[in-house]
Every structure is written in structure tokens, then in C-alpha cells.
Amino acid sequence: MPGPGRKTKAKASPRSGASGSTSADSNARLAAFIGTIDNADGWSPVVNLLCAYFELPDITTRSGLKKVHANFDSIYRRLDKAYTQNASNVRIKGGIVGIYARMCVDSLLRNKLFQRGFLAQLFPLLDVPECRRLALRSLTTITHHGGIEIRMEIAKSGYLILLRILQEYPDDPKTVELSIVTLSHCLISTISDEGVKIDRHLGESLDLTDILKIVTDTIRRPFPSRILVDHSVQLLAMSTLHSDVPPTSARFLVAGLRSKDWIFRCTCLGGLVRLHRKQSESDQRALDPMKLMAAVSRPAPPHLSEILRAYGFQQCEAYLTMKTASDFQSAMMNCVSTRDLYSLGLSLASFILRTEFSVSEGAYQSPNSVTGQMESMDLGLPFTMWSDSLPHCAKAIRAKGVPAEADMADILDMKFSIMRQRIPEAVRVANAALKRNPDFAYAYYALTLASDPVVGLRAAKKGMKCTKITPFVRFQMMQRAVEQAGEMGIQMLQENASEGDKKWEEGIAFLISALEDSKTYIAQAPPDNRHMKNVLYWNILLRIAIDEEISADLRELQVCILRKHDVLLAHRPQGSIRKLKIADDFSKWIGITPPRTNLRLTQQTVVRLFPEAVEEWGEFITNNSRLDGPAPSTEKAEDDLAAWLGDVHLEGEDQCHQPATFNTSHLELYRCSWCGNPSAVLRKCAGCAKSRYCDASCQKSHWKDHKRACSANKTN
Incomplete structure (x- = not known):
């Protein structure tokens, strides 16, 4: 059977260039085709005949679509007239809709057709049994190639119809698959950031909870195709930010973390990370020194005291913070008598390298003789608030002109900018300092605070390789590397899931990097470090998603199995879940209830649901992500327009990606040989x-x- 638009002539085709033809003659010629069309076996021959009758260019090629552009009005008038005059002939109507669907691969033609009400011709065919698959196939093609506005219009006009079809024809695999694919295309666009900007009310009007339940029930049916599952998991994962997720859907996403397909598992992880974003709390960014002093002044609970002693109390964060606070107070008081900003600056720079809360937001004060209230004192120094001393001290250090102390002045300037939330200023100072001294660890730390995560991660990885680095600065950069690599890895895997796109391999390198750094941090950082909880959240989630073997009861995360040659401190043998409990206890000891951050809630949900998720969905996930599983079947053109609408002359039609497996031997291709930074460039x-x-x-x-x-x- 010749393809549409080829030069093969159909029976009774009108003479090219005939003049003087009347409308009646045209109708008569079309009538002569009706018998042939009615007897055609499948939709592809119907479309072939119609393309030949209307003398259409080959619209499976770019050159053919350009010809349609040039004569669009004329071509559309003929097709629309035939559609209207043959309202009772579903074969002609369906074939014309199929032609329109193929034209929609071209964005300009697609927009023109939608302006002329193409949807009003397509949707009624969904209720015609003979045309249902044709209409669904056309919708999948249109939404695959369609712009966001058109996808949203289809969602607005047709999502209820598609849900009804799913429920009415659950035993028709192809109907179910095409319906899910179209729903996924349209609804994801509607609830995307861009879609919300275009029409916020449309997304709010969708009953996403009911949709997710129906989609999840559809996946559960025997032998779902890989295309159906791929589109379903994308819809489920993207909807978690906008909807109450049914329990079974949440368990499906949790079980998906154990898929052999990296793209699948990271799509699930992304959905779980978004699950609690709306009800989550901000992380604790400040520390109340009074609470810390009150906590440290009394004995820690026995199990925490044992851990602190095992690590070395003088190296723990609580001790360093308290000692630095005392040293800072002494330095500020001493400056009152000496007026020596240079010496004060050198002292402050050394404090900044010890601990995060090194510079107090205090002031020189005395009681008002009348009111008794504490008031700031003017002692003749160029600052009143203690933090304002930093730039003055930096200036004094530079005035001495000692080259070896240039870094100390820059540390003061960067810390001042960070305290004032002027990160671009801190980044500017850091970049200039690194030109002078590429081994300047604190400058790299300032860069990790940049809004660009690529810049921040690269700086963290380089900074950790510096030869002169304090434990505080090293662990600060390490926890930043975990967070930034984890977030970038998830984003990269979800955005580059197309078959043959190796960009996802870079995403895996990011996640493995985050997991490795989290393990180092947990093993080496002070047990009372306030970032320990956040790193453990990532560690638990990434181990569940990445570790080769994870039991349904998560026993690998509950305990740490020691080998005979391991030399570990007393607090080390605990598994990540137990260590998180200890980190929470340290937080409560210093008067801070662990904030219900998004990542904390995600980790709690995964750990809580994992045993049930494996029981309910484990076998399904294993079977669906088999690397030796059969490829999806391709229907013949005679069955519907699948082959023609998905013609590869232009762009690929929707395909399921093959399971994305990763050979760890390739990991070094995506990581810097010096600092280990994961990157594709x-x-x-x-x-x-x-x-x-x-x-x-x-x-x-x-x-x-x-x-x-x-x-x-x-x-x-």
C-alpha cells in the first residue's frame, strides 16, 4: 500500500489542474470514493485514499508540510467541506481527523488548525466505537508535539472524557494506553510552572486525587505496557506537589525507588521529594546562643555524652561554638582598651574558620541611668554593632601590607557579606581572592553559597581538596556538596529521560557523588554538627535508591555491620536511621526541635512506607524494569494510524525508554580526575x-x- 501523498494514483482520482469543475462534480467524485473507503481494511488505507483524492503533498516530510503551509487555506477548505458534507460517514470524518493530526506535528499548522476548531471535530469521535482508537491516537500525536497552550486546552475540554473512557474500557489495553499517554501530556503541562502562570484556575479545577487513583488502578491491571507505565509514573510524580496523593500511589512511588531503571527510580524520588513541599517548614538557619549556653552548661543525656567523649569533646560543635563565643567576647573587650583593629581582625578571621556562629550580633552596652534599659555605648571605635567591625578590621589588615595576611582580610569581608545576606558581594571577593591564591578554602566555601548550583558544587569539590583547610570549612563544603549534587541529580534524570539521551548518566554521577560525600560526612563530621540531620536525610534516601541490596525491613540502614579491620569510634556502629535519631537528640539537647523540612518529611515517608510498598508493588516494579523484558509491540498501520502518525521522517512519536542502566566503570567519565566534581563538560x-x-x-x-x-x- 503506497504511503499518503506518494505519487501513486487512486482509482477515479480527479484530473490534476482540471478547470471549470463545479461543486456537484466534486461531490460526485468524492461519492465515487465512498464505496472504496467503506471497504478499506483499517485506517491507514482510508487516509491513503483521502490524501490521494485531495492531492495532498507528502505530509510525512518537512518539504510536504511546507507545501501545505503555502496552500493551507485551500487545502483546509476542501477537507473541512468534505468533513461537513459527510457527517454520517465516520470513515471519511476519521480519515480527515487523522490527516489533521499528522499536520499538527508542525507547530504553525497545528495552531492554525486549533484556531479553526479542530478539537470540536476530534472529540466526538471518541464516542464512536469504530473511531475511538483513531481519535486517541490522534490526541497522543497532537499532545506529544503540541505546545503548552494546546495541551492545556485539551486538558480543559477532554480530561473528563478520557477518564470516563479509562473506566468504561479497562480491558482494552491500547485504549487504556493511549488515554493515559494523552492525560499525562496534558495534565503535566497544566500543573507545570508555565501552565500555572497561563491559567492557575485550570490546574486548581482538576480533581487530581481522583485522577491519580484511577491512573494507579490502571497500572495495577495485568500486563500494562511500558509506555503506559512510563507516562503514568511521570504523571504521578509531577502531581504530588499539587494534590493529596492516594496511599497506594505514594507506596507505588516508594517501591519505584528500587527499580533497575535509573530514570524510573529518580522520577519516583523526585515525586516523593515534592510530596511534602507545601506543608514543610524552613530549615533552622540561626542558633540562639543563650539556648546553646544553657544546654552546654548542664550535662548532656548519658548516651549523647558517651558519643561526645568518643569523638573528642574539644572537636565537637557545641564545645567549639562555646569556646569561640568566649574568645570572641574577650577579643571585643580587649579592643576597647587597645584600639588595635589589626589584631582584632586576625583573631576574628581565625574564629570564622572554627565554627559557623563565630561572630555575635552584639554591641557595647551599658544601662541607662534613668530607665535602666541597656543602651549602646559610643566608645570612639568606628563601629557600634560588633559584626560591623569586620570590614574595618579587614581594612586595617590590608593597611599593614603583609602579603601572607591578604587571605585573612578577605575572610572578614566574605563573612560580613554572608552575615548581611549579600552573597553576590561575597562571591565577588571570593573569585578575586582565588586568582591570588587557588588554595584558599574559605573562598571556595563562599562560592558554594552562590545561587547557581553548578558553580556551588564545583567550588565545594575544589575546596575540599585544599591543603590548608579547617575541619569546620571542610564539613561545611561537604554538606553543601551533598545537597547540591543530590538536587541536581534528580532534576537532571527527570529532564533527560528520552531514549538514547546519555545526559541521564551525568545525573547518576551526581547522585553517586552525593551519596559518597554523605557517607564521608557521617563518618567524620562531629556527631553534634547541626547539618548532620540534613546529610542523613540524603544518605537514607539515596541508599534506598542506589544500594545494590536493600531489605524490605531496611535492616541495612538500621545497623552498621563492622568488619574486623574497621577501627571506628563508639558512635559509628549505628546505621543511618539510628544515627538520625541521635542527631535529633543532639538538636533537642541544645533547644531546637528538628524542623519539619521537606527533605525530613520525605525521608520519614519513605522509611515508614517502604515495607508496605515492597509488599504491594515490589513484584510489579521488578517485572516492569526487567532488562531482558520484551520491547513494546508496534501495531500495524492497518489497525490504526500508529505507523503513519509516528513516521520518523519528522520526529519520533511517543516511545517508552528502555530501562536506563548504568555501568559504574563509566563513572570516571563524568567526574573530574582531581576534585571529583561530576559534570558533562x-x-x-x-x-x-x-x-x-x-x-x-x-x-x-x-x-x-x-x-x-x-x-x-x-x-x-
Whole structure:
């Protein structure tokens, strides 16, 4: 059977260029086709005949669509007239709708057709048994290629119809699949950030909870296709931010974390991370020094005291914060008598490298003789608030002109900008400082606070490689690296899920990097570090999603199995879940109830639901993500317009992606050979073409260690 628009002539085709034809002649010629069309076996021959009759260009090619552009009004008039005059002939109506659907691959033609009311011709065919699949196939094609406005219009006009079809024809696999695909395309666009900006009320009008329940029940039916499951999980994951999620849907997402398909599991993880965003609390950013002093002044609970002693109390955050507060007070009081801003600056810079809360927002005060209220005192210093001393001290250090102390002045300026929430200023100082000293750890730390996570992660990875770095600065950058790599990995995997797109491999490198840094942080950071909870949230979620073996009862996260040669401190043998309980106890000890942050709630939900999720959905997830599973079947063109509407001359029609597996031996292709930063824009070493680097500074730093291997690889 020749394809639509090819030069093969159909029976009784009108003569090209005939003149003087009347409307009656045209109708008579079309009538002569009706018998042939009615006897055609399947939709593809119907469309072939109609394309030949109307002498359409080959609209499966770009050149053919350009010809339609040039003659759109004329072509549309003929097709619309035939549709109207043959209202009782579903074969002609369906074939014309199929032609329109293929035209919608072109965005300009699609917009023109929608302006002329194409949907009003398409939706009625959904209730015609003979045309149902054709109409659904057309909708999947249109929504696959369609712009967001058109997807939203289809959602507004047809989502209830599609839900009804799902419920009325649950035993028709292809009908169910096409309905789910169209719903996924339309509803995801409607609730996206861009969709909400266009029409917020449309998204709010959708009964997403009911939709998610119907979609989840559909997945549960025997032998769902991979295309259906892929689109269903995308819809479920994207809807969690906007809807109350049915319990079974939440368990499906939790079970999906164990899929062998990386894209699938990270789509589920993204959905779970969004699940609690609306009811979550902000993280604790400030520390009440009075609460800390009150807590440390009394003995810690016995189990916490044992952990602090095992780690080394003088290295713990509570001790360092209290000691630094005392040293800071002494330095500020001493400055009153000495007026020596230079010495004060050197002291403050060293405090800043010890702990996060190194500079107090206090002032020199005395009681008012009349009111008795404490008031600020003017002692002749160039500042009143203690934090305002930082830029003055930095200026005094620079005035001394000692090159080795330039970093100390920059530390004061960066800390002042960070305290005032002027991060761009801190970043500017950091970048200038790194040109002078590429081994300046605190400057990298300032860069980790930049709004661009790519910049922040690269800075954290480089900063942790600095030779002169305090434990506080190192662990600050490590926890930032965990957070930024985790968030970027999830985002990257969800945005690059198309088959053959290797961008998702970079996303996996980000997640593995986050997991590795979280393990190091948990093993080495002070047990009372206030960021320990956040790192453990990531660690628990990523271990569930990444570790090769995880039991349904999560026993691997409950205890830490020690090997004979392991030398660990007393608080180490606990598993991540137990360590999180300890981190919570430390937080409560210093008077801070752990905030119900988004990540905390996500971790709690996953841990709570995991055993039930594995029981309910574990077998389904295993079977659906089998690497040796059969590819989805492709229907013949005679059955519907699947082959023609999905013609590859233009763009691929909806396909399910094959399970995305990751060979860990490829991990080094996505990580800097020096600092370990995951990235897809690494530069290959010009010598061996094997090592990869973020930039010239990383390559230069690695050269001493890499030189011999580079020469050997070049020789080979």
C-alpha cells in the first residue's frame, strides 16, 4: 500500500489542474470514493485514499508540510467541506481527523488548525466505537508535539472524557494506553510552572486525587505496557506537589525507588521529594546562643555524652561554638582598651574558620541611668554593632601590607557579606581572592553559597581538596556538596529521560557523588554538627535508591555491620536511621526541635512506607524494569494510524525508554580526575585523553600525581 501523498494514483482520482469543475462534480467524485473507503481494511488505507483524492503533498516530510503551509487555506477548505458534507460517514470524518493530526506535528499548522476548531471535530469521535482508537491516537500525536497552550486546552475540554473512557474500557489495553499517554501530556503541562502562570484556575479545577487513583488502578491491571507505565509514573510524580496523593500511589512511588531503571527510580524520588513541599517548614538557619549556653552548661543525656567523649569533646560543635563565643567576647573587650583593629581582625578571621556562629550580633552596652534599659555605648571605635567591625578590621589588615595576611582580610569581608545576606558581594571577593591564591578554602566555601548550583558544587569539590583547610570549612563544603549534587541529580534524570539521551548518566554521577560525600560526612563530621540531620536525610534516601541490596525491613540502614579491620569510634556502629535519631537528640539537647523540612518529611515517608510498598508493588516494579523484558509491540498501520502518525521522517512519536542502566566503570567519565566534581563538560587531558578536568586549575593541581600515568598512557 503506497504511503499518503506518494505519487501513486487512486482509482477515479480527479484530473490534476482540471478547470471549470463545479461543486456537484466534486461531490460526485468524492461519492465515487465512498464505496472504496467503506471497504478499506483499517485506517491507514482510508487516509491513503483521502490524501490521494485531495492531492495532498507528502505530509510525512518537512518539504510536504511546507507545501501545505503555502496552500493551507485551500487545502483546509476542501477537507473541512468534505468533513461537513459527510457527517454520517465516520470513515471519511476519521480519515480527515487523522490527516489533521499528522499536520499538527508542525507547530504553525497545528495552531492554525486549533484556531479553526479542530478539537470540536476530534472529540466526538471518541464516542464512536469504530473511531475511538483513531481519535486517541490522534490526541497522543497532537499532545506529544503540541505546545503548552494546546495541551492545556485539551486538558480543559477532554480530561473528563478520557477518564470516563479509562473506566468504561479497562480491558482494552491500547485504549487504556493511549488515554493515559494523552492525560499525562496534558495534565503535566497544566500543573507545570508555565501552565500555572497561563491559567492557575485550570490546574486548581482538576480533581487530581481522583485522577491519580484511577491512573494507579490502571497500572495495577495485568500486563500494562511500558509506555503506559512510563507516562503514568511521570504523571504521578509531577502531581504530588499539587494534590493529596492516594496511599497506594505514594507506596507505588516508594517501591519505584528500587527499580533497575535509573530514570524510573529518580522520577519516583523526585515525586516523593515534592510530596511534602507545601506543608514543610524552613530549615533552622540561626542558633540562639543563650539556648546553646544553657544546654552546654548542664550535662548532656548519658548516651549523647558517651558519643561526645568518643569523638573528642574539644572537636565537637557545641564545645567549639562555646569556646569561640568566649574568645570572641574577650577579643571585643580587649579592643576597647587597645584600639588595635589589626589584631582584632586576625583573631576574628581565625574564629570564622572554627565554627559557623563565630561572630555575635552584639554591641557595647551599658544601662541607662534613668530607665535602666541597656543602651549602646559610643566608645570612639568606628563601629557600634560588633559584626560591623569586620570590614574595618579587614581594612586595617590590608593597611599593614603583609602579603601572607591578604587571605585573612578577605575572610572578614566574605563573612560580613554572608552575615548581611549579600552573597553576590561575597562571591565577588571570593573569585578575586582565588586568582591570588587557588588554595584558599574559605573562598571556595563562599562560592558554594552562590545561587547557581553548578558553580556551588564545583567550588565545594575544589575546596575540599585544599591543603590548608579547617575541619569546620571542610564539613561545611561537604554538606553543601551533598545537597547540591543530590538536587541536581534528580532534576537532571527527570529532564533527560528520552531514549538514547546519555545526559541521564551525568545525573547518576551526581547522585553517586552525593551519596559518597554523605557517607564521608557521617563518618567524620562531629556527631553534634547541626547539618548532620540534613546529610542523613540524603544518605537514607539515596541508599534506598542506589544500594545494590536493600531489605524490605531496611535492616541495612538500621545497623552498621563492622568488619574486623574497621577501627571506628563508639558512635559509628549505628546505621543511618539510628544515627538520625541521635542527631535529633543532639538538636533537642541544645533547644531546637528538628524542623519539619521537606527533605525530613520525605525521608520519614519513605522509611515508614517502604515495607508496605515492597509488599504491594515490589513484584510489579521488578517485572516492569526487567532488562531482558520484551520491547513494546508496534501495531500495524492497518489497525490504526500508529505507523503513519509516528513516521520518523519528522520526529519520533511517543516511545517508552528502555530501562536506563548504568555501568559504574563509566563513572570516571563524568567526574573530574582531581576534585571529583561530576559534570558533562569536563575537559580531556590533551596528553592521555583519559583523565578529565573541570578546568585548567584542576588539571594543574593534578599534574604532579598524573604526570607519570599520562606519559605511560600516551606511549601506549
